[in-house]
Amino acid sequence: MSPAPADPPEKAVTDKALTEKALAIHRRLCGVYGCPIPYFHDLDPVSELISSLLSHRTRNADSGRAFKALRARFNDWDSLIAAPTAEVQALISGVTWPELKAPRIQAVLRAVRARAGSLDLGFLREMPVAEARAWLEAIPGVGPKTSAAVLSFSALRMPALPVDSHHHRVAQRTGLIGPKVDVGPSHAILRAQLPADWDAQTLYDNHEILMLHGQRCCFHRNPACGSCAVLDLCPTGQARTEARRPDGAVALHP
Numbered sequence: 604m605s606p607a608p609a610d611p612p613e614k615a616v617t618d619k620a621l622t623e624k625a626l627a628i629h630r631r632l633c634g635v636y637g638c639p640i641p642y643f644h645d646l647d648p649v650s651e652l653i654s655s656l657l658s659h660r661t662r663n664a665d666s667g668r669a670f671k672a673l674r675a676r677f678n679d680w681d682s683l684i685a686a687p688t689a690e691v692q693a694l695i696s697g698v699t700w701p702e703l704k705a706p707r708i709q710a711v712l713r714a715v716r717a718r719a720g721s722l723d724l725g726f727l728r729e730m731p732v733a734e735a736r737a738w739l740e741a742i743p744g745v746g747p748k749t750s751a752a753v754l755s756f757s758a759l760r761m762p763a764l765p766v767d768s769h770h771h772r773v774a775q776r777t778g779l780i781g782p783k784v785d786v787g788p789s790h791a792i793l794r795a796q797l798p799a800d801w802d803a804q805t806l807y808d809n810h811e812i813l814m815l816h817g818q819r820c821c822f823h824r825n826p827a828c829g830s831c832a833v834l835d836l837c838p839t840g841q842a843r844t845e846a847r848r849p850d851g852a853v854a855l856h857p
């Protein structure tokens with residue numbers, strides 16, 4: 604079989620420049636937010652899977668409360684599968700779309716049990732990350748963000764890169780990904796910009812610092828570009844600050 608064609612030279616240059624920018628942003632924001640960032644969860648992987656499914660488009664405090672309510676009600680996750688869906692829905696009523704999430708969580712857990720033989724996902728630890736992610740994403744309702752969260756945030760502590768909406772926004776504004784790249788496809792692009800041999804903690808740090816930056820500086824509306832540590836690396840911030848009007852207000856860019 605003939606070898607795969609090499610990337611065109613201009614693409615290789617672009618990729619190298621993006622990798623250098625991704626590393627520069629990582630170093631800069633690590634300095635701001637203090638790496639290594641402590642892990643916020645130490646859940647077993649199935650519990651992390653449930654927590655992640657609850658968290659979609661929901662504030663952390665609300666999904667945390669819903670997860671605690673499920674934990675308090677059910678002795679084990681098999682009992683959650685067997686429970687009436689309406690009861691699960693009532694327990695998680697504080698999250699966004701409880702009427703969709705309750706049946707989805709039950710269906711995902713059922714699929715895990717059918718494919719793995721139990722609700723123990725510890726075997727994923729023995730797989731390469733790409734394989735473990737593919738195993739999880741083969742379950743309807745599990746996407747790249749959830750698979751990465753299960754591997755990274757749970758006690759598995761595997762080197763996977765989750766991308767949430769804050770992380771995605773900062774990556775888009777700094778030009779690490781294009782304006783039309785959605786959260787799902789951004790996972791592979793952003794991971795490929797970082798060294799292949801980064802360990803779980805360093806990849807977790809990368810996700811956390813970009814997420815924290817989105818929460819504390821690169822706000823959805825009116826990002827604080829004037830006090831941003833990566834302004835010199837960010838075309839959006841530079842355009843915004845150049846567009847500053849004489850009265851001190853800033854013209855809104857995406």
Ligand code: SF4
Binds near residue numbers: 777827828832834
């Ligand atoms: S310069 Fe502005 S747009 Fe760019 S990352 Fe910083 S806060 Fe966000």
